[in-house]
Amino acid sequence: MYNSSNIIAYVIDAWQKLQQQTPLVQCITNSVAANYAANVLLAAGASPAMIDNPFEAESFTQISAALSINMGTPTSEQMQAMQISAQTANKQQIPWVLDPVGYGAILKWRSDMVDTLLQYHPAVIRGNASEISALAGNITQAKGVDSTLKSDDMFQLAQSLLSKTSCVAISGENDYILSNTMTCIVKIRGGSHLQPKITATGCALGALIAAYCAVAPVHIAAIAAHVHFAIAGKLAYDQAQTIGSFNTMFMDYIHMMDANLIQQYACIELISDD
Amino acid sequence: MYNSSNIIAYVIDAWQKLQQQTPLVQCITNSVAANYAANVLLAAGASPAMIDNPFEAESFTQISAALSINMGTPTSEQMQAMQISAQTANKQQIPWVLDPVGYGAILKWRSDMVDTLLQYHPAVIRGNASEISALAGNITQAKGVDSTLKSDDMFQLAQSLLSKTSCVAISGENDYILSNTMTCIVKIRGGSHLQPKITATGCALGALIAAYCAVAPVHIAAIAAHVHFAIAGKLAYDQAQTIGSFNTMFMDYIHMMDANLIQQYACIELISDD
Amino acid sequence: MYNSSNIIAYVIDAWQKLQQQTPLVQCITNSVAANYAANVLLAAGASPAMIDNPFEAESFTQISAALSINMGTPTSEQMQAMQISAQTANKQQIPWVLDPVGYGAILKWRSDMVDTLLQYHPAVIRGNASEISALAGNITQAKGVDSTLKSDDMFQLAQSLLSKTSCVAISGENDYILSNTMTCIVKIRGGSHLQPKITATGCALGALIAAYCAVAPVHIAAIAAHVHFAIAGKLAYDQAQTIGSFNTMFMDYIHMMDANLIQQYACIELISDD
Numbered sequence: 001m002y003n004s005s006n007i008i009a010y011v012i013d014a015w016q017k018l019q020q021q022t023p024l025v026q027c028i029t030n031s032v033a034a035n036y037a038a039n040v041l042l043a044a045g046a047s048p049a050m051i052d053n054p055f056e057a058e059s060f061t062q063i064s065a066a067l068s069i070n071m072g073t074p075t076s077e078q079m080q081a082m083q084i085s086a087q088t089a090n091k092q093q094i095p096w097v098l099d100p101v102g103y104g105a106i107l108k109w110r111s112d113m114v115d116t117l118l119q120y121h122p123a124v125i126r127g128n129a130s131e132i133s134a135l136a137g138n139i140t141q142a143k144g145v146d147s148t149l150k151s152d153d154m155f156q157l158a159q160s161l162l163s164k165t166s167c168v169a170i171s172g173e174n175d176y177i178l179s180n181t182m183t184c185i186v187k188i189r190g191g192s193h194l195q196p197k198i199t200a201t202g203c204a205l206g207a208l209i210a211a212y213c214a215v216a217p218v219h220i221a222a223i224a225a226h227v228h229f230a231i232a233g234k235l236a237y238d239q240a241q242t243i244g245s246f247n248t249m250f251m252d253y254i255h256m257m258d259a260n261l262i263q264q265y266a267c268i269e270l271i272s273d274d
Numbered sequence: 275m276y277n278s279s280n281i282i283a284y285v286i287d288a289w290q291k292l293q294q295q296t297p298l299v300q301c302i303t304n305s306v307a308a309n310y311a312a313n314v315l316l317a318a319g320a321s322p323a324m325i326d327n328p329f330e331a332e333s334f335t336q337i338s339a340a341l342s343i344n345m346g347t348p349t350s351e352q353m354q355a356m357q358i359s360a361q362t363a364n365k366q367q368i369p370w371v372l373d374p375v376g377y378g379a380i381l382k383w384r385s386d387m388v389d390t391l392l393q394y395h396p397a398v399i400r401g402n403a404s405e406i407s408a409l410a411g412n413i414t415q416a417k418g419v420d421s422t423l424k425s426d427d428m429f430q431l432a433q434s435l436l437s438k439t440s441c442v443a444i445s446g447e448n449d450y451i452l453s454n455t456m457t458c459i460v461k462i463r464g465g466s467h468l469q470p471k472i473t474a475t476g477c478a479l480g481a482l483i484a485a486y487c488a489v490a491p492v493h494i495a496a497i498a499a500h501v502h503f504a505i506a507g508k509l510a511y512d513q514a515q516t517i518g519s520f521n522t523m524f525m526d527y528i529h530m531m532d533a534n535l536i537q538q539y540a541c542i543e544l545i546s547d548d
Numbered sequence: 549m550y551n552s553s554n555i556i557a558y559v560i561d562a563w564q565k566l567q568q569q570t571p572l573v574q575c576i577t578n579s580v581a582a583n584y585a586a587n588v589l590l591a592a593g594a595s596p597a598m599i600d601n602p603f604e605a606e607s608f609t610q611i612s613a614a615l616s617i618n619m620g621t622p623t624s625e626q627m628q629a630m631q632i633s634a635q636t637a638n639k640q641q642i643p644w645v646l647d648p649v650g651y652g653a654i655l656k657w658r659s660d661m662v663d664t665l666l667q668y669h670p671a672v673i674r675g676n677a678s679e680i681s682a683l684a685g686n687i688t689q690a691k692g693v694d695s696t697l698k699s700d701d702m703f704q705l706a707q708s709l710l711s712k713t714s715c716v717a718i719s720g721e722n723d724y725i726l727s728n729t730m731t732c733i734v735k736i737r738g739g740s741h742l743q744p745k746i747t748a749t750g751c752a753l754g755a756l757i758a759a760y761c762a763v764a765p766v767h768i769a770a771i772a773a774h775v776h777f778a779i780a781g782k783l784a785y786d787q788a789q790t791i792g793s794f795n796t797m798f799m800d801y802i803h804m805m806d807a808n809l810i811q812q813y814a815c816i817e818l819i820s821d822d
Contacts, residue, residue, distance in 0.1 A: 031308040034579040038747035043791050050621050055657035073324050109329035199312035244525035251792035305582040347598050383603035473586035518799035
């Protein structure tokens with residue numbers, strides 16, 4: 001049985017494995033997030049590679065330890081690469097994370113591709129409450145690519161997605177992780193209200209989940225990535241309350257994370273799913 | 275009649291509306307500016323979305339409060355998206371800003387597209403003196419994408435562009451705003467000599483003009499964005515004279531802007547156009 | 549005859565010319581590096597332009613003082629632009645730098661393009677030890693786009709590439725520059741172990757080599773760029789040991805470089821090639 005104490009122990013174990021293994025993580029991501037997500041992965045201990053063309057997608061996914069697919073600003077070539085890489089990952093049992101940025105009726109092209117990609121069994125689907133809600137079939141109130149729904153209201157809807165993925169991660173003021181493996185929902189607190197003011201933090205979080213998937217069970221990977229972000233955000237904000245300096249410190253703490261900080265600052269709560 | 279005092283009051287009003295409304299701003303921009311412009315818009319109070327594919331351009335522009343089109347590093351798909359989005363914005367009376375980066379004889383492909391886009395009535399054309407001058411029909415001395423002409427020499431040429439747009443904004447050591455609505459030219463001082471040493475600041479400024487266009491009359495929007503940048507640049511440089519730290523502080527002050535700072539630091543001068 | 553003392557004098561001379569001439573440098577680079585490389589070039593004194601479409605490549609390369617081609621995340625259009633620009637540069641005797649990111653059997657599409665581009669005589673080929681080794685015909689152990697081979701073991705292999713280029717630059721814990729012009733290999737020490745934890749530093753280094761090629765002989769250009777990076781990395785790390793702050797300070801020192809710092813901190817060693 002899971003409790004917050006043994007989950008934290010699993011998170012620490014995942015973090016340590018990430019440092020030891022520096023897994024190769026293929027990221028097909030957007031033009032806004034490419035640099036930021038690569039830096040977050042490097043700082044966290046992984047080895048990112050932003051291979052996003054259809055001509056190299058298959059052979060590169062085959063040697064990757066995990067794959068992250070993000071729908072931020074897709075091009076036609078990236079769309080082809082996404083499909084090839086997701087298919088390859090599924091075939092080779094390489095865990096992959098789907099971040100359906102902007103999913104909904106307005107952005108039909110990407111939403112259709114997300115629907116297509118779901119057949120390749122993403123290990124984790126991560127998004128904000130609007131995206132997860134829309135993907136779960138709800139008519140959403142998303143404004144552009146930012147969420148207007150609170151994750152607190154939304155996590156039950158997400159349950160229905162567990163037929164298509166092993167794990168659903170909803171980010172917001174509080175984060176929620178749902179998984180086929182756990183009977184409870186894991187709520188993660190922390191971070192800073194400045195994080196949504198910095199672009200691509202959600203996209204980088206998706207890439208970090210993929211990195212953890214390379215070294216830990218899927219649900220632990222999702223929790224570990226969110227805890228990693230939440231602690232780094234909290235500690236950065238303790239030292240820097242302005243947006244530019246906060247961003248610099250945030251990257252510092254992504255890199256300076258260690259077992260003691262996780263033990264001391266992880267805020268995990270288990271919510272019964274009944 | 276406008277004077278520097280009531281213009282500052284309008285700028286403060288525009289800034290306040292930006293905070294209240296957090297308008298959705300679609301940006302079709304270049305690979306260098308994507309992350310930076312998104313962060314500037316978030317820090318300033320807007321909600322950016324870098325939707326730049328032709329398959330979602332029409333439906334997304336329709337729900338956007340403003341649109342920013344930047345010619346930095348266009349792809350074929352972005353070019354299609356630009357045309358669709360500009361056309362949609364024009365049809366729906368959504369204000370849009372055109373930043374004709376690198377306009378001139380050398381970069382013919384984008385310059386032809388700029389000429390095409392002009393039929394869709396941009397609310398604001400913004401650029402450095404070389405770009406504005408070339409667009410106004412002058413043979414320019416641009417070196418790559420950076421300006422080699424002084425804005426002071428150039429603003430009269432820009433008048434001729436007011437048949438194609440409501441407002442022309444020229445950035446440089448001093449900034450100049452010309453508009454059909456005002457009989458005078460507005461000169462804005464401030465900023466720091468370090469700003470041209472940081473890439474994509476001009477592109478981010480174009481996106482910020484678009485954000486202000488969603489909440490204020492076009493000429494006030496252009497002035498407000500330049501004032502916002504000029505004050506943030508001045509205050510950042512007061513505290514950090516090195517380029518990396520300046521850039522961090524600049525983002526801080528974009529975010530920390532408020533009515534008092536605008537009142538205290540806005541340097542606006544009205545130049546008679548006669 | 550070269551010795552470390554006169555090489556440092558040549559590097560200082562190159563740095564001064566870079567400040568005086570601010571050469572226009574065309575960069576065809578990846579989505580991760582675009583912003584970072586542009587900022588490094590601006591901070592170092594050059595004038596970057598990320599023109600990477602095939603429709604403007606020829607005319608823009610013709611007016612550029614140097615060209616940098618980087619294989620990080622190629623698109624089909626960028627691939628066409630690379631070939632056009634490399635061909636144009638070769639025809640016009642404009643120096644260009646090739647950074648064969650990820651060269652090897654796994655990433656065949658780009659590797660084939662690299663092989664094609666070699667016919668256009670790059671002035672410098674730069675990469676990490678894995679890439680240079682693979683390009684020299686060795687079966688490599690690269691993990692994604694990061695090197696797993698030590699540059700120390702590898703520089704002899706690189707000699708064979710001097711039939712295809714004037715200069716080979718290998719970055720790693722120590723950097724090595726080989727050239728047709730020098731009978732010795734130049735080893736450069738410095739930098740910080742944090743640099744490989746920041747994405748796109750290698751890509752930006754390639755762009756900086758191109759900038760120096762516009763103002764100095766090819767082998768001096770390669771040495772100057774590596775010395776510039778090594779000193780900035782060393783001085784930044786002296787002041788900031790965390791990754792985010794280090795990155796900020798690194799950009800500061802790229803910008804604050806001067807003749808005195810080069811004289812005082814350049815660590816150059818000449819290794820006999822026999």
